[in-house]
Amino acid sequence: MKFDTQNRLCIEGHEFIRTSHSPEGLVPKGTYDSLKQRNRIEVLDRGGNGRSVLIVYETLPDNYKQLILEKYGNPYIYVAKQPLLQFIRKDIKAERFFLDYRYDEHKCLPTTHVSQYTQAASWLNMLLEMRNNKRQVKKQLGLTMEEFWKVVLEMVVVQNIELPHSYRRLTEKLQAYQQEGYAALIDWRFGNQNSTKVKDxxxxxxxxxxxxxxxxxxxxxxxxxxxxxxxxxxxxxxxxxxxxxxxxxxxxxxxxxxxxxxxxxxxxGRQTKRNRPSAPLLLVGSDDNDIDLYFRDEQSNAQGRLQVQYYHRFKAVIISDAFNDYPLGYCYADGISTELVKMAYLDAMHHIYTLTGAWYLPHQLQTDRWNLKALLPFYQSVDAEYFPASAKSPRGKYIERSFGKQWHQHLRRFQNYAGNNITSDFRLNPDHMANAKTQFPHKEEGITILEAFIDGLRQEKDPETGMSRQEVWMAAFQASDMSKARCISEEQMLRLFGVRHEYTNTITNGGIRLTIQGKPYEYQIPDELYLQHVGKKIQVIYDPLDFSRILVTDEHQLRFIASSYEKLPAARADYQTGDQERLFRLLQQKKAMVQQIMDKKKDRAAILAEHQTDAMGLLQARVMIKETKQAAESIALHTPVLPPENFDPLDLM
Structure with missing residues (x-):
């Protein structure tokens, strides 16, 4: 407080306005601004260059005058004591001491206490100076020492100084300050062991x-x-x-x-801060999750009675792109398994194909260590530099963040929501769950519900851009050459993510026939490979999500993709568009195969004639050495009998 040039009492801005820099102020800045705009107070604009505004005391409404009276007492008496404050100079050394102070190894003082202790040290410095120079008290302040101490105690209370409010205790603190220095002001909470009971x-x-x-x-x-x-x-x-x-x-x-x-x-544990991947497919993670949705599981016991488990939950493996937590794929079952993990990655590959029209591999995988011994070859086939996340370190995996707030917001849309996991603070009403359990969907409905759940995550809109998570992923994929760098063929995709059939199969004149989980599938052989490999034992690799084609190999020189066999209708009445043309094409292919054999026979005859060699004559000769006989027999066994000139392969149909 101070008097203006017209000798009017004014309260300074930092004394009246409460801000982060002036927490001791009486009213919020918004209240001050309102009073000023409505001309309820007179303000002398002296702000700038570190100076505070001045508010004329007598223009304040009575309720705000009362606030000043409660804190400072009579403001006219208070301002008369202001000369004392001119002798208090901020102790910079004290501030540095309290800022550098550490206790319990590396703990520092709170900022508020640094300010309080610095202010207290500055006051104690003034008191020591005045006590040692009593003439200055009389000359500069016009006070006796008794009056001086009385004014000091009043000001300590009004200014909220972190010092005792009685003369005896204040002089004791002054004496301790002389002996111990700045440390005397630090209380037991911050490492001062004077009052603790656990000392050594x-x-x-x-x-x-x-x-x-x-x-x-x-x-x-x-x-x-x-x-x-x-x-x-x-x-x-x-x-x-x-x-x-x-x-x-x-x-x-x-x-x-x-x-x-x-x-x-x-x-x-110290966190290592990282930026998200700059484009899709640069970092893809997988993890298992107990889907927090309840399903009914109805099964008959040995006596034929129906038993119902109302709180069945599925285990799912989720594949997520760390670029924007986009769920690329998933697979669920009653329990986690190696096959479930691989199926989730296969589902992700199919989803990528649906979005982009091609098969793309991620650049880097990030997984936990579950069943790592069995899954390591699979992970390394996708990411040659694969390295698993640290054990028991969920914070290091981006996918863990996917199972948070937004994940559960989408799960809550379903009536069979089970609540957060058992360690969460969130709990559902148990009475409601008991009443609603009979309405839980059957576990066979899980595929529809989980598809809707994952699709909800994919189509979730960003409120700032209005784009769905899927649209953001697609736009970034199209704009990035790195995202498209690991494009693979369909054969590569089947080799990496397909399932090897448990038995070997044989290429027959009817194609390839195999049975998967009791269901038969038939595939046709490409024309150019049929004659050479019919009758050969082969291994089949199939795609459990798409049985329209398989990868066929003998693990040596034969490897091709076979498509599903397309049967023709036997009755002309069942023909569809194109069936007639396909029938004639197949018949022509049969003729072409016979013609191919005949052409090769003619080629061999021409070679023998050119070299004046009679293979049949070798067989008719009376004397025949062992090697010649064996060679001739071999030729005879592998030379087919020529069909009659009027032979037509259509006669065999």
Whole structure:
């Protein structure tokens, strides 16, 4: 406060307006702005260059004058004491001391306490100066020492200085300050051990070991155990509250032993901040998740009675692109398995194909270590530099973030929502769940519900752009050459993600016939491979999500893709458009095969004639050495009997 040039009492802006820089102010800045705009107060605009505005006291409404009276007392008397404040100079060395101060290894003082202690040190410096120079008190302030101390105590209260409010205690603090320096102002909460009951390293070590026990004993139990030890050595006893303070203040070094490595890592392990991938398919992760949806599972027991499990939940493996948490694929079952993981990746490949029209591999995989021994070859076939995430380290996997708030917001759309997992704070009404369980969908409806759930995540709109997650993924994919860099053929896709049929098969004149889970499938052989490989044993690799084609191989020189066999109708009445043309094409192919054999026979005859060699004459000769006989027999066995000139292969149909 101060008087203006017209000798009017004014309150300074920082004393009246409460802001983050002036928390001691009386009213919020919004209130001040309102009073000023409505001309309820007179303001002298002196702001700028560090100067505060001045508000004429007498123009303030009565309710705001009352606030000043409650804090400062009579403002005219208060301002008369202001010369005392001119002798208080901020102690920069004290501020640096409190900023640099550390306790409990690396803890520092809160900013508010740094300011409070610095202000208190500045006041104590002034008091020491005045006590040592009593003439200055009389000359500069016109006060006796008794009046001086009275004014000081009043100002300590009004200014909210972190110093005692009585003369005796203030002089005691002044004496301690002279002896100990700045440290005398720090209280026990921040490492000052003057009032603590656990003083030496031995006592602290005993207490810490009791708190860090993996059984996580209650604070009262630990206090009892510690006090038994302390009494035997004449140490002060402690209460459960003291144990709690030590447990909370030192959790960073005790939690590791109380709750284990994973809990400590998740709370105190230093994070390595990373940017999301710059484009789709640069980093793809997979993880299993208990889908929080309940289904009815109805089964008959040995006696034929129907038994119902109302709270069945599926286990799913989710494949997610870290670019924008886009769910590329998924597969679910009653339990997790190696096959379930591979099927989820196959589903992701099909979804990528649906979106882009081609098969694209991700650049990098990120998974946990579940069944790693069995899955490692599969992961490495997709990502040659694959390395699993650290054990018990969910924070290191982007996909873990997918199973958060937005995930459950979409699950809540379904009436069979099961709530968050058991460790979550969110719980559903148990009475509601008991009443609604008979309305839970049957587990056979899971495929429809889970498809709707995943599609909801894919089509979720970004409120800022108005684009769905799928649209964002597609736009980024089309704009990125890196996303398209790992395009593979259909044969490569089947080799990487297909399933090997459990038995070998044979190429017959009817094509390839195989049975998968009791259902027969037939495939036709490409014309150019048929004659050479009919009758050969082969291995089939199929796509469980698309049986329209298979990969066929003998694991040596034969490898091709066979398409589903398209049968022709036997009755002309059943013909569809194109069937007639296809029939004639097949008949012509049969003729072409016979013609191919005949052409090869003519080629061999021409070669023999050119070299004046009679293969049949060798067989008719009386004397025939062993090697010549064997060669001739071999030729005879592999030379087909010529069909009659009027032979037509259509006669065999």
């Amino acid at each position: 390293k031995l006592a602290e070590a005993v207490l810490f070991e009791l708190i860090s026990h993996p059984n996580q004993h209650d604070d009262s139990v630990i206090a009892t155990a510690y006090n038994q030890w302390a009494q035997q050595r004449s140490y002060p006893t402690i209460g459960a509250g003291t144990v709690g303070n030590y447990r909370r203040n030192n959790a960073y070094q005790l939690q590791l032993f109380r709750e284990g490595n994973a809990a400590w890592y998740n709370q105190y």
